Amino acid sequence: MGETILKLDKVTKVYPNGTVANRDINMEFEKGEIHSIVGENGAGKSTLMKMIFGIESPSSGTITYKGEEVHFASSLDAIKAGIGMVHQHFMLIPSFSVVDNIILGDEPKNGIFLDRREAVRKTQEVSDRYNFELDVTEKVSALSVAKKQKVEILKTLYRDAELIILDEPTSVLTPQETEKLFEQLRSFKKQGHTILFISHKLEEVKQISDRISVIRNGVSKGTYRNDELTMEQLTNLIIGRDLESDIDRYKTHEDFHNEKAAVIEDLCLERNGKPVLDHVSLAVKKGEILGIAGVEGNGQLDLVRCITGLEKTKYEGKIMICDTDTSGMNIKGRRDLGMAYIPEDRMGDGIAGPLPISDNMISTYYTRDDINTKLFMDNRAIDRISNELIDTFAVKTESNKTSVDSLSGGNIQKVVVAREYNTRPKFMIAEQPTHGIDIGSAEFVHHKLIELRNSGVGILLVSADLNEVMDLSDRIIVMFDGQIAGYFKNARNVTDQELGMFMLGASHQTPEEIGGALND
Amino acid sequence: MTEKKQKINLSITNPKVFEVVKMVISILIALAITLVILFMISDNPVRAIVTILTGPLTKRRYIGSVIESFIPYAFSGLAAGVLFKSGAFNLGGEGIFIISGVSIAAVACNQLTTSGVLHPILCFLAAIVTGGILMIIPSFLKAKFGTNEMVVSLMLNSIYSGVAMFIIRKFLLTTTTSTIGSRDYFKTAKIGYIFEPLRISPCLILLIITTIVMYLIMFKSRLGYQIRLAGTNPKFAEYSGISAFKLSIVTAVIAGILCGMGASCQLLTQTSFYLPEQSLVGIGFSGMLLSMLGRNNPIGIVVAAFLIKYLEQGTSILYFVDRAVPSEIVAIVEGIVILLISSQYFLRGFREKKLLKEGLEKDAK
Numbered sequence A: 001m002g003e004t005i006l007k008l009d010k011v012t013k014v015y016p017n018g019t020v021a022n023r024d025i026n027m028e029f030e031k032g033e034i035h036s037i038v039g040e041n042g043a044g045k046s047t048l049m050k051m052i053f054g055i056e057s058p059s060s061g062t063i064t065y066k067g068e069e070v071h072f073a074s075s076l077d078a079i080k081a082g083i084g085m086v087h088q089h090f091m092l093i094p095s096f097s098v099v100d101n102i103i104l105g106d107e108p109k110n111g112i113f114l115d116r117r118e119a120v121r122k123t124q125e126v127s128d129r130y131n132f133e134l135d136v137t138e139k140v141s142a143l144s145v146a147k148k149q150k151v152e153i154l155k156t157l158y159r160d161a162e163l164i165i166l167d168e169p170t171s172v173l174t175p176q177e178t179e180k181l182f183e184q185l186r187s188f189k190k191q192g193h194t195i196l197f198i199s200h201k202l203e204e205v206k207q208i209s210d211r212i213s214v215i216r217n218g219v220s221k222g223t224y225r226n227d228e229l230t231m232e233q234l235t236n237l238i239i240g241r242d243l244e245s246d247i248d249r250y251k252t253h254e255d256f257h258n259e260k261a262a263v264i265e266d267l268c269l270e271r272n273g274k275p276v277l278d279h280v281s282l283a284v285k286k287g288e289i290l291g292i293a294g295v296e297g298n299g300q301l302d303l304v305r306c307i308t309g310l311e312k313t314k315y316e317g318k319i320m321i322c323d324t325d326t327s328g329m330n331i332k333g334r335r336d337l338g339m340a341y342i343p344e345d346r347m348g349d350g351i352a353g354p355l356p357i358s359d360n361m362i363s364t365y366y367t368r369d370d371i372n373t374k375l376f377m378d379n380r381a382i383d384r385i386s387n388e389l390i391d392t393f394a395v396k397t398e399s400n401k402t403s404v405d406s407l408s409g410g411n412i413q414k415v416v417v418a419r420e421y422n423t424r425p426k427f428m429i430a431e432q433p434t435h436g437i438d439i440g441s442a443e444f445v446h447h448k449l450i451e452l453r454n455s456g457v458g459i460l461l462v463s464a465d466l467n468e469v470m471d472l473s474d475r476i477i478v479m480f481d482g483q484i485a486g487y488f489k490n491a492r493n494v495t496d497q498e499l500g501m502f503m504l505g506a507s508h509q510t511p512e513e514i515g516g517a518l519n520d
Numbered sequence B: 001m002t003e004k005k006q007k008i009n010l011s012i013t014n015p016k017v018f019e020v021v022k023m024v025i026s027i028l029i030a031l032a033i034t035l036v037i038l039f040m041i042s043d044n045p046v047r048a049i050v051t052i053l054t055g056p057l058t059k060r061r062y063i064g065s066v067i068e069s070f071i072p073y074a075f076s077g078l079a080a081g082v083l084f085k086s087g088a089f090n091l092g093g094e095g096i097f098i099i100s101g102v103s104i105a106a107v108a109c110n111q112l113t114t115s116g117v118l119h120p121i122l123c124f125l126a127a128i129v130t131g132g133i134l135m136i137i138p139s140f141l142k143a144k145f146g147t148n149e150m151v152v153s154l155m156l157n158s159i160y161s162g163v164a165m166f167i168i169r170k171f172l173l174t175t176t177t178s179t180i181g182s183r184d185y186f187k188t189a190k191i192g193y194i195f196e197p198l199r200i201s202p203c204l205i206l207l208i209i210t211t212i213v214m215y216l217i218m219f220k221s222r223l224g225y226q227i228r229l230a231g232t233n234p235k236f237a238e239y240s241g242i243s244a245f246k247l248s249i250v251t252a253v254i255a256g257i258l259c260g261m262g263a264s265c266q267l268l269t270q271t272s273f274y275l276p277e278q279s280l281v282g283i284g285f286s287g288m289l290l291s292m293l294g295r296n297n298p299i300g301i302v303v304a305a306f307l308i309k310y311l312e313q314g315t316s317i318l319y320f321v322d323r324a325v326p327s328e329i330v331a332i333v334e335g336i337v338i339l340l341i342s343s344q345y346f347l348r349g350f351r352e353k354k355l356l357k358e359g360l361e362k363d364a365k
């Protein structure tokens, strides 16, 4: 046993709305270990980490850091004490550049002035070390979620904290990026740093951890050495039962006669003079899931923004949704055609945090007849529908009037998915649909997507999780550098190595082969 | 979880109850502090506080004055409430009040009709149209050019009061006195009383109806829902298919109309001429305070307007009996109450302790 660096003693947290998020948690963390905390959505992982980092204060119980009882008044105190944290929901200043966000509070000085050139050089160097491919002078508000995640990681690693907390840092990273991050974490560990790691991807947890602590319903279910736990035991500890093995999700579904839910032809988009989409053509058929694989930043995001109508820059090409040309239509018009959209940035686009769950559950179909009377909105119907959705999607909450921002990360994601599911779509765009969702619930969301598909909905799936894309999709395209680099008619016959070659630009199919994305 | 009928929770852990308790305690604390101040400056502090609190009720004339004078403020508060709720930092109410006053004066100083019913209505319409249109400017400029609506609206406030002066001087100037103000209105433009002793005019009825309508709009209608969404997360509103631009124009028009109504009530009941530098000054800004006091809730705003005017009346009565107490004491009460109810921390510790106990008890089951 190494020396204990952090000790939690009977830590309890009750939130102002009465939710008991943690209850009598006892945990010890050793210097120089990688210690994972796992548990279902809403189990209380983030809350526990926030207390260690001084963002929340325990309702009762004590936290002992380096042998001394601590009561951090804010995260500043924690940072001073040598603790760093990567937050599940980013704590970045959108109007600042990447550099400014990273160095904030720890600026390289040149006398009394900020040494900007040095700052840029240093941060760029750190970023390059992880192959994060960030332009550190870019504004954070312009970044994708995956890039923001990387900035959040860099911000913490840059400070070289002794105790590093990572709250779901990998949920939007590709496997390659995760591997890079893990290398770094292992080297930190060698230098004697302690790492607290949270993830719903249990393979990752098994791969990186020395020890694993399990929280269920706010209560600690014990700490185990990684090598004395099998995957099955771990699953069982987390959800209190075994995960049902996959029921047949590929049950032959009805034939929708090659009807198209959406058709995109020759889509081109330039940003700052650079082409980000280069003659992209594809069709999403009714009753299929078309998966898009690719390393983030190769045009997937831009493609989705064009299709949804959120893109402000003018694009060239044609986008048809349910046989209607959408040129000149804003997102409202496109939604009216039957489009639903699960956005990757759930906090930015997907919710109005301070408003109750019920308000958030209907925003994309609030004019629909079943929740309106002639003059007013039918609050009773809204309550009924939101409660049904809360039940179906197992959102962990006291009531449908709880504000969405007081839900746990995974539960917020469930609210977004539930809402879009309930728009009764004909065509759905699902970006990172299971981002931050625990294994049990991810399974459920997948089933829901399959169910939609089997009822004739065309789904365009974009995900950094290659397994998700391969498991769910009927057909797959790979995007590289704004183009479709590869197209696979039968997702069942592809291996991840094969996809990997296309994702990294090492392979490229002929235009005829790629044409299948539109014409098959 | 569906259909779970909960007993109504009357303890402080219920957020709505907490809000009310907090409001009441804030007012009590503010009054207590006032009492302490009165002890320092007045020879007879108890009489002073009693006069402030009950004075307005001692004569019909007093309470009538409260009823009459709070109406324009209530309208102003309602206008600010809509704007704030939609997330617009438009502080233009002040200027809109002053400039719609010009429209009212223009219509009231001309014998457009001999009907005592139609003439005030025409004045109202003129004010509403002026307010509704001019209030759009900051929102429009923000949506189209990204200008800061707070800066623009403050600038417009100055511009409007200059313009008001100019128009009055040039076209409507009175010849009977040396002050800069409009001529007397034609008698037909004045709004009479329904019940003279309490100074109840049709304006009060209009306010009541407007408050109910605003309440329904904010909490029951689709428009109110859109305003809530856009006010909390504009990106989410856009994602959901709500046009932020359209919405900002609609809310500005509503706010402008409310200001126009408020200005009409002020000018057509309380005066018979318009002085740009006096008649309407300050009402627009007070509206913002009221909307804070009423937590952007239409009914809360109107109640707050009434209470503030009531206290003001109380202190001005006190001034007759006790010259030592300045009427500004109301501002202290106002300030303390706003400070306390908008503070997140006030009473929070107390509530959290209760929650901790309740939460743990429930959890243990």
Ligand SMILES: Nc1ncnc2c1ncn2[C@@H]1O[C@H](COP(=O)(O)OP(=O)(O)OP(=O)(O)O)[C@@H](O)[C@H]1O
Residues within 6 Å of the ligand: A015, A016, A017, A019, A020, A021, A039, A040, A041, A042, A043, A044, A045, A046, A047, A048, A088, A396, A397, A405, A406, A407, A408, A409, A410, A411, A436, A438
């Ligand atoms: N600010 C808050 N106010 C009230 N309740 C909260 C707040 N934050 C979290 N909770 C509640 O506390 C519980 C634990 O939430 P927490 O965020 O710690 O879960 P988590 O384990 O991190 O879940 P996830 O895997 O979804 O991120 C949840 O029931 C959540 O609804």
Ligand SMILES: [Mg+2]
Residues within 6 Å of the ligand: A045, A046, A047, A088, A167, A408, A409, A410
């Ligand atoms: Mg969490």
